[in-house]
Amino acid sequence: xxxKSIELLAPGGNLDSIKAAIxxxxxxxxxxxxxxxxxxxxxxxxxxxxxxxLNLAHKxxxxxxxxxxxxxxxxxxxxxxxxxxxxxxxxIDGLIIQDLGLFYIVSKYYKEFSIxxxxxxxxxxxxxxxxxxxxxxxxxxxxxxxxxxxIKEITDYxxxxxxxxxxxxxxxxxxxxxxxxxxxxxxxxNSGNRGxxxxxxxxxxxxxxxxxxxxxxxxxxxxxTMLQELAEAGVYSLKIEGRIKKYDYVYTVVDLWRKxxxxxxxxxxxxxxxxxxxxxxNRDFSDGFLRGRIDKQMYIDNPRDHSIQYLSDQNNYxxxxxxxxxxxxxxxxxxxxxxxxxxQISCLDITKEKITISLxxxxxxxxxxxxxxxxxxxKLFSKSNLTISEYDKLDYNSIYKKFKTINDTEYIIEEINxxxxxxxxxxxxxELNVLKKxxxxxxxxxxxxxYPVDIPKLTKLKPNSIKxxxxxxxxxxxxxxxxxxxxxxxxxxxxxxxxxxxxxxxxIFANNKNLIPxxxxxxxxxxxxxxxxxxxELKPRKIxxxxxxxxxxxxxxxxxxxxxxxxxxxxxxxxxxxxxKFNCSGAFISNEINKAQIQNINSPSDFDLHYxxxxxxxxxxxxxxxxQQVTGCKKHIxxxxxxxxxxxxxxxxxxxEETYYIDKSKGNYNALYNESNFLNTDIIAKIPNxxxxxxxxxxxxxxxxxxxxxxxxxxxxxxxxxxxxTGSIKQLQQSILPSNNSQYxxxxx
Numbered sequence: 001x002x003x004k005s006i007e008l009l010a011p012g013g014n015l016d017s018i019k020a021a022i023x024x025x026x027x028x029x030x031x032x033x034x035x036x037x038x039x040x041x042x043x044x045x046x047x048x049x050x051x052x053x054l055n056l057a058h059k060x061x062x063x064x065x066x067x068x069x070x071x072x073x074x075x076x077x078x079x080x081x082x083x084x085x086x087x088x089x090x091x092i093d094g095l096i097i098q099d100l101g102l103f104y105i106v107s108k109y110y111k112e113f114s115i116x117x118x119x120x121x122x123x124x125x126x127x128x129x130x131x132x133x134x135x136x137x138x139x140x141x142x143x144x145x146x147x148x149x150x151i152k153e154i155t156d157y158x159x160x161x162x163x164x165x166x167x168x169x170x171x172x173x174x175x176x177x178x179x180x181x182x183x184x185x186x187x188x189x190n191s192g193n194r195g196x197x198x199x200x201x202x203x204x205x206x207x208x209x210x211x212x213x214x215x216x217x218x219x220x221x222x223x224x225t226m227l228q229e230l231a232e233a234g235v236y237s238l239k240i241e242g243r244i245k246k247y248d249y250v251y252t253v254v255d256l257w258r259k260x261x262x263x264x265x266x267x268x269x270x271x272x273x274x275x276x277x278x279x280x281x282n283r284d285f286s287d288g289f290l291r292g293r294i295d296k297q298m299y300i301d302n303p304r305d306h307s308i309q310y311l312s313d314q315n316n317y318x319x320x321x322x323x324x325x326x327x328x329x330x331x332x333x334x335x336x337x338x339x340x341x342x343x344q345i346s347c348l349d350i351t352k353e354k355i356t357i358s359l360x361x362x363x364x365x366x367x368x369x370x371x372x373x374x375x376x377x378x379k380l381f382s383k384s385n386l387t388i389s390e391y392d393k394l395d396y397n398s399i400y401k402k403f404k405t406i407n408d409t410e411y412i413i414e415e416i417n418x419x420x421x422x423x424x425x426x427x428x429x430x431e432l433n434v435l436k437k438x439x440x441x442x443x444x445x446x447x448x449x450x451y452p453v454d455i456p457k458l459t460k461l462k463p464n465s466i467k468x469x470x471x472x473x474x475x476x477x478x479x480x481x482x483x484x485x486x487x488x489x490x491x492x493x494x495x496x497x498x499x500x501x502x503x504x505x506x507x508i509f510a511n512n513k514n515l516i517p518x519x520x521x522x523x524x525x526x527x528x529x530x531x532x533x534x535x536x537e538l539k540p541r542k543i544x545x546x547x548x549x550x551x552x553x554x555x556x557x558x559x560x561x562x563x564x565x566x567x568x569x570x571x572x573x574x575x576x577x578x579x580x581k582f583n584c585s586g587a588f589i590s591n592e593i594n595k596a597q598i599q600n601i602n603s604p605s606d607f608d609l610h611y612x613x614x615x616x617x618x619x620x621x622x623x624x625x626x627x628q629q630v631t632g633c634k635k636h637i638x639x640x641x642x643x644x645x646x647x648x649x650x651x652x653x654x655x656x657e658e659t660y661y662i663d664k665s666k667g668n669y670n671a672l673y674n675e676s677n678f679l680n681t682d683i684i685a686k687i688p689n690x691x692x693x694x695x696x697x698x699x700x701x702x703x704x705x706x707x708x709x710x711x712x713x714x715x716x717x718x719x720x721x722x723x724x725x726t727g728s729i730k731q732l733q734q735s736i737l738p739s740n741n742s743q744y745x746x747x748x749x
Contacts, residue, residue: 006261007236009065009166010254013243014043018053019345020251022060025258029057030096032067032243035079037195047086047408052350054091055410063093067243069118071193071570072099073593073748074600077455084110085452086408089440094139097121098179098193101573104581107136109453112446114138119168120193122179122521124150125528126157127549134552134581139164141239143177144221145623147292150525152233164236169223170253170277171241173289173298175201175216176620176672180521180566182743183619185592186674187658189746193568193592196749201620202303206653208630212301215629215652216620216672219300222285224256225272227264247345248338249280278310279334289623295637296628352412357403357439359394360420361386367394367427369435371442373411380438382431389426394418402432403439411443458572458602466689470719471610473518473697475665479711482698483512486715491518491544493699495667497644499530509538521546521566522621522669535559542585555582563587565612565695570748572602579604586610586692591678594747598687608692613683614718615697616705617674617740619660626650626662626670643669649702661703677705679739681729684722694722708735 010021012031021029031053034044045053050066057064066087072080080102087095088110095113097103098120106113116139117123117132124143132140140158142151142165155165174181181192183200190196201216208215221241223230230238238261240253256276263270274285284306288298300306311330317323358370367382392398399416406413437449474482475493483490492515498505509515517540523531532553535543539559545551546564554561563569563578565588578584586608589598603609625642627633630650635642650662661673684694696718698711707714717735721728733739 005236006231006238006264008254008257008261009237009239010250011171011240011242011245012045012053012064012250013245014045014247015049015053015350016247016342016345017243017245017250019056019348019350020247020341021254022057022062022348023341023344024251024254026062026254028063028065028093028237029053030065030067030239030243032069032195033083036068036070036072036076036083047083049350050092051090051408051410052352055353056348056350058091058410065094065096065116066092067096067118068102069096069098069120070195071191071568071590071592071748072102072573073597074571074602075597077571077573080105081453081455088112088450089405089409089444091410091444096141099571099574100135100567100569100577101571101575103132103135103137104573104577109456111136112450116166117141118178119144120179122177124154124177124522124524125547125549126154127523127528127532127552128547129154129158129161129163129549131548131552131582133161133163135577137163139166139237141166141168144168144173145177145289146524148226148229148233148290149292151230151235151290153525155234159234165234166237166239167223167230167235168221168241169226169230169238170257171221171245172283173218173221173286175218175622175624177522177622179568180621181619182592182617183660183672185748186617186619186740186743189743189749191592191748194748200654203654205655208652210629210632212299212629214301214303215299215626217283217300217303218298218624219284219286220282221287221289222274222277223287223290224260224274224277225270226287226290227260227270231264245281248334248341251341251345252276252280252337275314278307279330279337280307281305282307282310284310293637294624296625296633297636298624299629301629352407352410354414355406355411355443356415356417357399357413358417358420359399361425362422363388363425367421367425367431367435369439371439373443376443378442380435380442382427382435384427384431386422386425386427388424390424392426392429393423394421394425394427398429399432402429403436405436406439406443409440409443458576459605466692468691468722469693470715470722471693471695472715473615473695473699475699477508479698480508480512480515482712482715483515485712486719488715488719489516489693490514491516491695493518494520494531494534495665496520496522496524496527496669497530497667498534499526500644501667502530502534506534506538509540516540517543518564519543519545519547519550520668521564522623523547523549524623551578551582551584555584560585562608562610565591565610568592570597570601575601575607575609576604579607588612588695589691591615591680592743592748594744595683595686597747598683598690609690610693610695611683611691612678612695612697613680614678614736615695616677616699616701616703617743618671619674620672622670622672624670625664626672627664630662643667659704661701663701665701673701673703674740675704676738676740677703677736678741678743679732679736680741680744681721681732682741682744684729685724688724694718704738705736708737
C-alpha cells in the first residue's frame, strides 16, 4: 500500500484533546457529541463546538469522524433524525456507527455520509464484512482481539470490496469483546453499549487462588514496534484509544506515532523505544493480541497509572530519598510539558469562519445574493422578480430568520448587508428557502440538493391474537430426548470451535431434522470457515445466528434465519434492516431494555419477534484466559487446543460481594456469568400479542440459580406459563431461585 495512505487517527474527548491531536500531527480525529456517543464520560462537545472543530481540523488537513456508536432506542429517533439533518450541511468526514438500525437509516436516507463500523460492531470475520458492505459501510474498525495474520486476511478481503480497515494500536484493552460486555448494564443499568461503562473489569476482587486482586485487568495495547507489519497487512488507519484521556496524553501519544510513521515513510530505521509512552497514563503495555501471543503477561494486577512503577523498575535507587527525588523530578517535568502543550493549543482557535451576505436589487429585477467568506465568493439570483409589497417585506429580521440555519455549519453570519436593496420589496419566501439551500450547498461544495429527512412512518401493526410458542436452547446430546417429550421448538447451540467434532455435530442435526442450529457470536478465522462449511453442507431449514457473518451467509444460501439475542436489537429500523437487506425472518429483542422501550418498537409485517425469558446472563465474552489470573494454568500461553478442548469453571467475587461464574466449555471462549440467571415472567402478561416466541435456555452453565425440578418439568411449566397461567408463573418464580430481571426493570438510559 502507499505509505502516504497510512492514517493516524486520534481520540478527541474534549476541545483541548482535539487541539492537541491536531497540533501533534493526527490525520484524523474521532469525537462525540453529548448524545449517541459511546464515551459518555468524556467531556461534552456541543454541536456548535463541532462546527468550529471542523473548521480548525480542515484548515490543518485533518479529518473529523463523529461517533454515533451506541445502540439506539425507539424514543431517540426524532432527535437522531434531527441531528442527521443538521449534519448533512456540515463537512463531517464520516460517522462511526454500532447500531444496525442506524446503519440502515444512514445508508438509505443520508447517502452522502461515509459510514464507519465501530469496534462495538465486533467485526472479526469476512462474512461480517459482506454484511456491512450491504449497509454501505466504507470502513471497519476490527476487533482488538485479532492477530496480524487475521487482520491481514480480513483486510485483503475488505479491500476487494473497497472497504478500509482500521486497527487500534495504542490505549486501553477491553477484556471482553466490544459490544458483548453487559456487566456494567447488569450492575447499574449503565450499559457499555450506551457509552456508560463502569469499567467493572478494573474493579478489585477478593484475592483469587492465584493471588490476584484485579483478575480482569489487562495491560494497555501498544503496537508501536509493529508499524511495518501493520502496513504490510494493508491496514488503512491506525487508531489511538483515549477519549477520556487528557490533552497531554493525546499529544504525547500522537506525537510519538506521528514521528514513527514519518520515519517509516522516509525509510528511516523505526524506533523500538517505548519509554516516552510511560510518561503519560498507562497500565504497562502489551501487544499480545496482535502478536497472536495471548498469555498471562497481558494481565497486570493494578488498574492505576503504571508510570511511577516503571520509573522505579528502570532505576536501582540507593534509598527512599533518592526514589522520592526522582519521582518529584518526574512530576516536575510532566507539569512543564503540560504547560508547554497548553500554551501551544491555546493558540488554536475553533471560531467558525465568518460569512457576509449582501442582498441587492430593485423593483422588477431579480434579487441578487452575494456570499463572501475568507476563501470563497459567489452570487445567486432569485427566480422571480422583486415586487413592491406592504407584506412580507425583505428586511434584516425576515432575512436573518430564513438564513440563520447557515450558522449550523462551519460558518457564522457576521453581516447581512442590505445597502443596495431598495425598500419595501418582496420576493416569495419559498424562494428564500431555495436560496438558503443553494448557499449551504455552495459552501459545502455539493452539486446535488439536500433535504431534511422526516422520520419514515413505520406501520404499527394491529395486534393480532398471537399464540406465543416456547423454544428451548440446549447444547448437550444427553438433552436430545427432550425433543421427543415436548412440542416446544428446540435449538442446539454450536460452539465457536468445533472443527475436530464436525462429524459429531453434523450427525446430531442429520438425525434430528426439527432441531435448529444456534450459532455463537464469535467466529474467528477458521472457526468462521468451519461454521460456513457446516451451514452450506447441512442446509438446515432455519438457523439462529448471533453472528452477522453467518446471518449473511444464510441469506445468500436462501436459508431462513433468526437474529440472535447477542445482536442486541433495540429499535424498529434494526428489524427493518434485517428483513429488507438480509431476508431475516425474525429477531430476538434485547434483554437490556424495559417494558416501555420494548413496546415502542414496531415490527415489520411477516417478521417474528423473539425474547429470551430465562437464561444465564453472560456478562463478558473474552478471547483471553480468565484462569491465568484466577486459578492458574499450567499453560502460560493459549495454544490451538485451548479454545477447542479446555473445560473449566471458577468464580470471582468483587468488593460488593457479588460473585461471577467463569465458564469455559469445550469449543467456546471464556465467558463470565452473573451469579443468578435472568427470569422475566412479567413480560408474559404485560406485553401481550407481541412475541411469537419465548426462549428458555437450559444449557448446563453453572451459576447459583437452581431448578427445583427436571428440565422436562420446567419446559412444561413454562409452556403453561406463557398461556398466562398465573399459577404456573408463580410456581416458576418459586422453583427457580435465585433469579434476576434487573435489566428489564431498569431498561437503558
